[in-house]
Amino acid sequence: MNRKLLWLVQRWIVLLVLVGVWELAARRAGSIWFPPPTKIIDQGIELWFSGPDTAAAWTDDILPSLARTLGGWLISVAIGIIVGTALGRSRHGMEYVGPLFAFMRAIPPVMLVPVFIVLFGLYTEMKLAVIVFGTVWPILLNTVDGVRTVDSVQTDTARSFRTPRHRWIGSVVLPAALPKIFAGLRVSMSIAVLLMVVSELVGKTSGIGNKLVSAQRQFDFTIMWAWIVLLGILGYGLNALLLVAERHMLRWQPSRHTQRLQAGG
Amino acid sequence: MPKIVRNLIGLAGFFAIWEGVVKLGLVNEHSVPPPHVVAARLAELVVDTSFRKDVIATVLAWAIALPIAVGIAVPAGLLLGSIPGARVATKAVVEFLRPIPSVALIPAAIIAIGGGPSTKITLAVYASVWPIMFNTIYAIDEIDTLLVDTARSFGCGRIKVMARVALPSALPFVFTGIRLSAAIALIVVITVEYVAGALLGIGKFALAASEGSGRLDLVLAATVVAGAFGYLVNEGLERLGRYWFRWSTVVRGTS
Numbered sequence: 001m002n003r004k005l006l007w008l009v010q011r012w013i014v015l016l017v018l019v020g021v022w023e024l025a026a027r028r029a030g031s032i033w034f035p036p037p038t039k040i041i042d043q044g045i046e047l048w049f050s051g052p053d054t055a056a057a058w059t060d061d062i063l064p065s066l067a068r069t070l071g072g073w074l075i076s077v078a079i080g081i082i083v084g085t086a087l088g089r090s091r092h093g094m095e096y097v098g099p100l101f102a103f104m105r106a107i108p109p110v111m112l113v114p115v116f117i118v119l120f121g122l123y124t125e126m127k128l129a130v131i132v133f134g135t136v137w138p139i140l141l142n143t144v145d146g147v148r149t150v151d152s153v154q155t156d157t158a159r160s161f162r163t164p165r166h167r168w169i170g171s172v173v174l175p176a177a178l179p180k181i182f183a184g185l186r187v188s189m190s191i192a193v194l195l196m197v198v199s200e201l202v203g204k205t206s207g208i209g210n211k212l213v214s215a216q217r218q219f220d221f222t223i224m225w226a227w228i229v230l231l232g233i234l235g236y237g238l239n240a241l242l243l244v245a246e247r248h249m250l251r252w253q254p255s256r257h258t259q260r261l262q263a264g265g
Numbered sequence: 266m267p268k269i270v271r272n273l274i275g276l277a278g279f280f281a282i283w284e285g286v287v288k289l290g291l292v293n294e295h296s297v298p299p300p301h302v303v304a305a306r307l308a309e310l311v312v313d314t315s316f317r318k319d320v321i322a323t324v325l326a327w328a329i330a331l332p333i334a335v336g337i338a339v340p341a342g343l344l345l346g347s348i349p350g351a352r353v354a355t356k357a358v359v360e361f362l363r364p365i366p367s368v369a370l371i372p373a374a375i376i377a378i379g380g381g382p383s384t385k386i387t388l389a390v391y392a393s394v395w396p397i398m399f400n401t402i403y404a405i406d407e408i409d410t411l412l413v414d415t416a417r418s419f420g421c422g423r424i425k426v427m428a429r430v431a432l433p434s435a436l437p438f439v440f441t442g443i444r445l446s447a448a449i450a451l452i453v454v455i456t457v458e459y460v461a462g463a464l465l466g467i468g469k470f471a472l473a474a475s476e477g478s479g480r481l482d483l484v485l486a487a488t489v490v491a492g493a494f495g496y497l498v499n500e501g502l503e504r505l506g507r508y509w510f511r512w513s514t515v516v517r518g519t520s
Contacts, residue, residue, distance in 0.1 A: 007353075095275070111491045114472050115475070118296060
């Protein structure tokens with residue numbers, strides 16, 4: 001019991017002290033730039049749950065942002081896994097498109113914001129296109145990599161069990177590739193959130209990013225910090241969901257922690 | 266057929282399809298330029314002094330931010346990785362800060378620091394500290410205890426073990442972190458140029474070309490330049506890593 005208490009204290013004390021210091025310092029200094037945390041939380045509750053414009057905050061900003069992030073990411077997942085599997089299975093496919101894809105992937109994805117502004121304007125199409133283009137490469141290239149890691153024991157076993165052709169991809173190739181694919185999914189999820197914010201910061205039509213800019217323009221820093229906190233919560237939640245899915249789908253993997261190091265944010 | 270021939274066929278096919286789609290009028294030629302127009306624009310931009318200044322401004326901010334991030338993240342990672350108490354104590358703070366996308370802090374940073382190059386650098390440092398730090402912590406976890414025990418039994422103290430054993434065996438992982446951060450820092454620098462209304466920078470150039478007259482040829486030429494830089498950095502670091510750490514037995518990530 002005592003050990004558990006000690007562990008809890010150790011785990012939370014620094015965060016609590018930091019927040020406490022921030023609270024006291026902000027209250028004492030009365031700075032409008034860095035409002036105290038309690039004010040930010042109050043502001044958040046007012047913005048999203050109790051205030052007069054709560055419904056608009058959800059329908060105009062939070063849900064559209066989430067829909068674009070997840071929608072764009074899911075489109076990339078579909079394209080990335082299908083094209084990646086096809087290219088990984090084909091003998092020479094990657095030799096034709098490899099250099100092109102390597103270059104596309106190296107383009108900083110935010111550079112696509114102006115490109116898609118010209119093509120699609122400032123609205124949802126542009127934002128979705130940016131997210132899809134930015135997230136598809138890690139998934140696609142990791143799928144190609146993963147599909148190629150199917151080893152000869154796995155293929156021989158499947159062959160000796162006479163696995164039918166049409167079940168080959170679903171029951172042999174993709175499961176073997178799944179750890180690599182998930183590494184790509186994690187990277188691309190954090191890119192999706194990032195690009196959602198950037199596309200909304202630039203194409204100021206709706207969404208959380210737009211709210212951030214308008215709060216900055218109106219010098220309402222409490223509101224701005226509240227939206228930043230919400231973005232943190234969203235990023236955390238999406239990542240946690242993905243981890244749950246990964247743990248569920250990769251239960252059978254003996255050791256996966258070597259793949260974990262690449263989940264940079 | 267050798268690989269390089271297939272590479273070239275693939276690239277040629279891509280440009281041929283693009284050129285063909287524009288020529289056939291499937292897309293509006295005014296909004297989507299054919300590749301030879303983009304290539305011509307690219308050739309013009311490369312010798313254009315004001316565009317060069319934009320590129321230099323972006324690259325310089327990136328090149329200043331990355332070493333600073335390494336200087337902060339590696340010691341912090343070594344500290345947090347080797348002192349379990351410090352790691353547990355800061356875990357909550359780190360897990361609270363990490364999911365906030367670094368670009369979300371741009372409006373706040375513009376207010377606190379202004380719209381100049383220092384904002385680019387500060388935010389790029391902030392964003393690139395995380396991958397390097399996490400990879401360093403991870404690397405410390407993965408150190409072969411046999412190596413540490415051997416060093417101890419030869420009479421090495423804590424600091425010496427850190428410098429002679431922990432750091433070298435962590436380096437391949439740290440380097441992977443730096444490679445990830447190099448890409449992230451570039452993203453952040455360009456985004457700050459968009460949002461802060463920077464005076465110089467490749468991001469400013471591309472956004473101005475897209476918003477005013479919708480000059481996709483200029484935007485794409487700038488995108489190719491940014492892509493080439495990103496490609497060279499990533500490829501260069503990857504080769505350097507493979508060369509420096511060829512002694513290492515750890516499996517390094519590819520992403």
